[in-house]
Amino acid sequence: MHPSALVGLLAFAAAASAIPANPSHQAHSDSTIQNLKSKIKNVVVLVMENRSVDNLLGGQTIKGLENPINNGPFCNPYNITDLSQGTVCSAARDYDSVTDDPDHAVYGNNIEFYGTFTPDNAAIAQGKLTPSQQGFVTEQLRLYSADANRTELSVQVMNYYTEQQVPVLTELVQNFVVFNHWHSDVPGPTNPNRAALTSGT
Template sequence: MAVPTPQRRLLASAMALLLVLASSGAGAVAFAGPIKTVVVVVMENRSFDHMLGWMKRLNPAIDGVTGAEWNPANASDPSAGPRVYFGDGAQFVDPDPGHSYQEIRQQVFGSDDASGPPLMNGFVQQARSIGGGNMTEAVMNGFAPDSVAVYRELVAQFAVCDRWFASVPSSTQPNRLFVHSGTSGGATSNNPDLDYTGWVVKSVYNQTYPVAGRSYCTIACADVSVKQSGPFIVRVPAILISPWIEKGTVMHGPNGSPTPTSQFEHSSIPATVKKLFNLPQDFLTKRDAWAGTFEGVVQTRTEPRTDCPEQLPTPTRIRQTEANEEAKLSSFQQEIVQLAAVLNGDHQLSSLQERIRERMNVREGTSYMRSSVRRFFEAGMSAKRMGLADEEQIVKMRPSLTTRTTTADQDDRP
């Protein structure tokens, strides 16, 4: 896997969500420093301890795990059962541990009562309530550094943040919205309907024009001054990559800026973009105005490094079995297919929505997505050739034009 070279002047930030974004300055934007492009790679929800906690073995400065961390089997009576200690034997997790708003509250507080301090003592109890012993194994294990060799190399070569918090103690989509908009519009759960009808929130792209936890976590962010969704937020992995970053940097927090309670969280991305590009507009929300910013990590050097790796280790195989292509789509997979349907206008077809929810399997969903993306790009190129659109316009397709079965499409359509 290739990583940025000094000449590209790239700042990349990777977190435990699943989305790829690209934003580059143009037009009248004025840049503050060497960074001209910000690439955000957002992956699926995982806690910091689960993915990067054991990196402390390689760098003691990282606030990670030691193996002394544990959860009781019964959070209301810790002496009633055995202690379950945090290990380094994480493997591919299927099915997913609980990560709804209610489930994360139970993990953090040990019950549905969120009035007390976040003791982070309910992970085992909550996991057993939905998946028994196997689920306990999943949530009380993190990856040994060699099991996530790409992350291991990035942490060693660039910067890791050990106090980056999810914006909402909940599932994927609300947290992704904070990445773009500094708000989820009040949403605390995924909403497939809004995925294709649109979330009505203003994003950082309007200014630059030119899911949560699941696994054991030892630290909670307990400031409630601007938290729209409650006082319990768990930390997630964040790695920052650039030849302008010193090797082996560990970021613990924003050090009291812009407010004494500010923390790094997903809203830190639009807040930092605003600073890096000297955007004159106001902050998107009170949240990104409060969030810590990380532009300082690329402002310590006068010249980019020349020793950055150009290749990363080959990823270690984590899944020990082959994927079940005939399995029904998970809720997350359904959302991805529904988003693909938006590209072609197919989301307007109730028959397709019913098929995605009830009958489509993984193989069919993969085939449909490939076809949707291909046909969307083909339509865009065709519109451009005919002079109907330029490079900054998005073609809006209608289902009447995209549900036709052609010879070329038959192998791709479910």
């Protein structure tokens, strides 16, 4: 769906170690910039394919991280237009692979975030329409219901890895910085976001 929060995690960790200890350094001053540049040895950008932070880091127990294990469970209705069909909530899951990739096209994200394929852009810009995040299971079932049962499909889109299942990510989380509310430039497919990332926009 969007580049992982680890992109920011690693870049910020490198920059954070270079924060000046001297309180006389002012933001954006030549001395502060030189101090920062002199301390950065490597910048690592890790871009992961279409994985949400809730999926990859959902089971991380680090204090302050907003995720399903700390703030959840997060739940979605099976059908956003017929709530009587019930809901499914996030839980830990041991994945070997997710065979039915959650929709990350622009229209798919629209229904996942706003519950409609065509949200009103003006209302979004004015703050009158905010994402409910209630359409993930609905969209997963719409796309793949002929391929798998609804329980398996909902698990694929709602559940997350535990700390033990992703040990490398767990080490990064525990030893560097993780961001809440890390967003892609385009709520949609891979290539526009890769272009934005590599161009620094």
